[in-house]
Amino acid sequence: MLIQASNDFRKKGQAAIFSIILFIIVYILLFISAIALTVACVTGGIMMIAAKPMFFTLMIGLGLASFGLLIFYFLIKFLFKKHINDRSFLTEITQRDEPELFAMISEIVKETGTDFPKKVYLSYDVNASVFYDSTFWSMFLPIKKNLTIGIGLVNACTKQELKAIIAHEFGHFSQRSMKVGSYVYNVNQIIFNLVNDDESYRNTIQNWANASGYFAIFAELALKFTQGIQWVLAKMYSFVNIRHMALSREMEFHADEVAANIAGSLALEESLLRMDLADNSYNNVINFYESKIKDSKASKNIYKEQAFVMGFLAKESELEMKHDLPVVKLEEAGIFNKSKLNIENQWASHPSTEDRVARLRRLNIQKESDNRTARSLFKNFEQTEEKLTQKLFSNVQYESERSNLEFDHFKEEFETTYNKDTFDKIFNNYYDNKSPDRFDLETSIPSDENLSFDELFGKDKVEIAYNLIALENDKNTIESISKKELKIKTFDYDGTKYKASEAKNLIPKLENEIRSLKEEVTANDINIYHYFLRKAKEQNREYEFRTYYSDFVNYEASYEEQFKLYLELNDAYAFVSVTTPFEQIKKNFRKHIPLESKLKDELKNILTNPLLESDITEEACKDLQYYVDNQLIYFNNNEYFNDDLQHLFFAINSYQYYTARNYFLLKKRLLDQMSILEKNV
The missing domain is CATH 1.20.120 (Four Helix Bundle (Hemerythrin (Met), subunit A))
Incomplete structure (x- = not known):
């Protein structure tokens, strides 16, 4: 499969390559300077000892030579650095364990034109990834990747969707053009290690300094000198990293296109939109059991509970079901995000879900789908779930003997806790991110006494409330830009491009819009108050309602x-x-x-x-x-x-x-x- 790299990918790739070349030039200059310094220090040390051989000159000479060698070592230490991924939370599986899953992986590998993973692991969470242990030499030597599949992910998608997700991961390595990403990543890691990962280097200097008071002076000088080099490299890291992140976003789009060609656009789109719900459900279960540690309660199958929570939350949000899984629509995923501010996040390695979905829809690649649950790829998925659940809870320290909470008890307790900590859905999410406004309860006058409940909490009123929240957040961000707390060159607001220097000119406009929306929201809240006050009078609950309202606004x-x-x-x-x-x-x-x-x-x-x-x-x-x-x-x-x-x-x-x-x-x-x-x- 050959997929043409987009113009954006080529441009970002060229910018990334330019940043690497610039780094190499700077590094070579530092390296040559370090060699010259080392030769000068070693030669000077030897000459000093030879000129007047005595204990003092011996120690000073050795110290001077060590100064040069320590600077040189600082600049080459990354050659010996190896990044080892933690595998303690992973469970390796083989083709013998799960032949159908491995058959699907083989099919994906064949279609993408990549090598079969060195090892396949199962993890606890809602994720899939490809990883490998890397060194400097990884840029030049072929290296086999490992595949990780989260059980929380398998639990939340169809076979076709899982195929799309795994194809996306291998899509990163399937195209010749993608190799530039690996080079940029490795250079980025090298600079990061030089700038930040200096604990072992500091220990080396400290051990040398402890050997003698003579050496301590030169060790301190070496430390100060390398701090100067780190300052230069930190600037280079920022320069390379921005371009690495920009390229990473394009690589995500590229990998999405690979996945769409293998499994279809729709499978990847629907899985992307469901991931937040699946991840949120998984974390809800984890948080639930964190609160049970004091009671020494654990789960027999955390993934069965994840599936229940996902269905429960989908029902609460009135999501439709398809293939026994919730369908999260794009407009529902971003229903409460009314921001008009668009800042290209130079530090984000992934594009937004909205941008990825938009590109997938433009591709619109149709494929025959296998919409059976991804669980069916496993011989005995429930047994696998229980095995990983037991491994997950084995890491938790309990004060007394651990016991498992029955599934029916979990469901009952979760629903009780959820209902205790959420607001009634009849308010149409109006109060989820705002509170009833404060105003004079005695002198306030409703603008319209004839509004119905559905009108007070209708879609238009909810949108006004969330538009106000978004405007206030946008204004705060733009103020940060104007004060140079957020360092960017340009940003888009409501479809118009602005320079950072123009941010302060936009603030008065936003303040006027905020003032206008606040008046609308407050007017609606006054109408709501009087609506319920009438209801309370009709039901002989006026005192209770007034008390609850005033207690809240006073506390607020x-x-x-x-x-x-x-x-x-x-x-x-x-x-x-x-x-x-x-x-x-x-x-x-x-x-x-x-x-x-x-x-x-x-x-x-x-x-x-x-x-x-x-x-x-x-x-x-x-x-x-x-x-x-x-x-x-x-x-x-x-x-x-x-x-x-x-x-x-x-x-x-x-x-x-x-x-x-x-x-x-x-x-x-x-x-x-x-x-x-x-x-x-």
């Missing part, structure tokens, strides 16, 4: 100050994690006594808050109460008291968590009340 008004206290506490005690003189440590703790008193007062309110009662575990309550009731000593006799410090930082983090949790629960209580009022017709 103070929430920013509460979060500010959390930030102050973090800043105040940051000195604990850095080297600080003893006297300064004592002064710091004395200085922050009033701030700690504020924290204790806030925690007292949290511990007596009935809304948080079910959220604060017995153990957390006990620890927080101990902290509130006692004057802890954090530092004495020139040493920290770690147990008391742990209580302090647990209290600070708990304060932040429970203030945010209280905010959510007050909002949910209000929205649940509104939901009840609407449903009690």
Whole structure:
């Protein structure tokens, strides 16, 4: 299969090659300079020893020679660096284990014109990848790749979709034109290692310095000198890396085209759009069991639970099903992203899903599909799922003997937790990323008393709310550009290209749009309030509704100050994690006594808050109460008291968590009340 490289790919490839050539020129100049310096230092050292042989000149001569050699070694150490991928989380499988899966891989390999993978592994997550252990010599010597297939991925796609995904991975290595990507990647790694990965080099210098006080002077000089070289290389890394990332995005499009030619455009498109849901479902299950570690509860089959969560979330979002899998449409995937700002992310190695789908649709390659579940490629997929689940949980440390949670219990607990932590769907996601607006509840007047529930929470009102959120985010980003906090040359806003220097001129326009949209959103929120107030009066629940609404808006008004206290506490005690003189440590703790008193007062309110009662575990309550009731000593006799410090930082983090949790629960209580009022017709 031969696929012509696009013009963009060729341009990005040429830019990447130019950056490599420039790096090579800079590196050669540094290398020649290092050789000259090394020869000069070694010659100078020998001449010094020969001129006046004595212990002092011997040590100085050796030190001078070592200075040159250490600089030279710094510039060639990458030749011996080998990148070894961690395989501890992987499970190797063979053709004997899974003949049908290997048959599909063979078919893909044949069609893409690549070599069969050296090894095939199963991983835990929702992903597929090709990897290899690399060295500098990988650019010149043929090297076999390994294939990794995530069980969480297999669980979330059809056979045709899995074929498309694996074909995409091998597509990166199938075309002659793609080899430039490998060269750019390796050069990028070399510069990165030279700039950042210098721990072993520093250890070498330190060991040499420890040998003698004479050598320590030259070792320090070598370190300072190499820091200067690193500064030059860091600039080169930035230059090469930007072009590497730009090329990587084009390589993704190229690999997508390979996959589309093998498995069809639709298979790759539908799998791409479902991946976020599949990954989110997997992570939901992982997070669920993280909360069960204290109860020594694990899962027998985490992937069966992933499939349940994926179906549950799809049903909640009213997604259609196809081949027993949710279908996520492109417009649904980006329904809440109303941003008009487009900044080409020079540091992203992958294009957006939207861009990839758009290209796949333009290709529109049709292929006969096998839409049976990808699970059917395995001899006994459930047994494989259970085996990897057991391996995953074997890495977790439990205080008592571990037991598995029954699947029916998982479903029940997950649904209960989900419903507890989400808002009723009748609001059409209106409140998912915004809260009821604050306004004077007594003097506010509705602009239209005849609006129905469906009109108040209709698609147009939801869009206005999300347009406002997007505008505020865009304005913040553009302000960062104008202040040069975000260093870019150009950006697109609402289809118009701007220079970075023009960003400040755009801000007043955005502020006017934000002001106008805020008025619309607030007007709608006032109408909503009066709509439910009428409902509450009709159902004799006026006092309850007013109380819940005012409790929330009052808490929201103070929430920013509460979060500010959390930030102050973090800043105040940051000195604990850095080297600080003893006297300064004592002064710091004395200085922050009033701030700690504020924290204790806030925690007292949290511990007596009935809304948080079910959220604060017995153990957390006990620890927080101990902290509130006692004057802890954090530092004495020139040493920290770690147990008391742990209580302090647990209290600070708990304060932040429970203030945010209280905010959510007050909002949910209000929205649940509104939901009840609407449903009690």
